[in-house]
Amino acid sequence: MVSADDPWGEALARFLEGRYWAALMEFERLGRRAAGEERTWLQGWVLLAAALFHRDRGNTRGAQACFARAERRWERLAGRQSDRDAEGTLAAVRQVLDREWVVPRFPFGPDEPEPQPMFWEEDWSEST
Numbered sequence: 591m592v593s594a595d596d597p598w599g600e601a602l603a604r605f606l607e608g609r610y611w612a613a614l615m616e617f618e619r620l621g622r623r624a625a626g627e628e629r630t631w632l633q634g635w636v637l638l639a640a641a642l643f644h645r646d647r648g649n650t651r652g653a654q655a656c657f658a659r660a661e662r663r664w665e666r667l668a669g670r671q672s673d674r675d676a677e678g679t680l681a682a683v684r685q686v687l688d689r690e691w692v693v694p695r696f697p698f699g700p701d702e703p704e705p706q707p708m709f710w711e712e713d714w715s716e717s718t
Contacts, residue, residue: 614639
């Protein structure tokens with residue numbers, strides 16, 4: 591289950607609730623503290639949140655551009671551990687990209703784990 595007890599859980603929870611601008615801001619905040627593949631992973635989430643934010647405001651061109659950028663970012667991670675959730679997440683967003691105000695249905699549910707931050711070992715609650 592998604593937890594708001596940590597910054598990653600909070601960002602993901604906002605994304606899953608359809609609060610894309612708030613999620614984008616949280617993912618960006620996490621990304622500023624990240625480097626390498628971790629940063630690329632988070633940048634993909636920023637761009638997906640931006641895509642859905644644009645979509646909900648009727649900016650189809652902006653939504654599609656952000657989604658394409660997210661795909662390209664995550665392609666850099668293909669075959670790595672971080673790629674585990676990328677394909678399903680991209681597919682879920684792709685299905686609703688042209689349907690305003692529809693929240694994507696993700697391949698993870700109550701009995702399946704949600705995407706996890708892949709690269710850091712740090713305890714985020716202590717570094718906030």
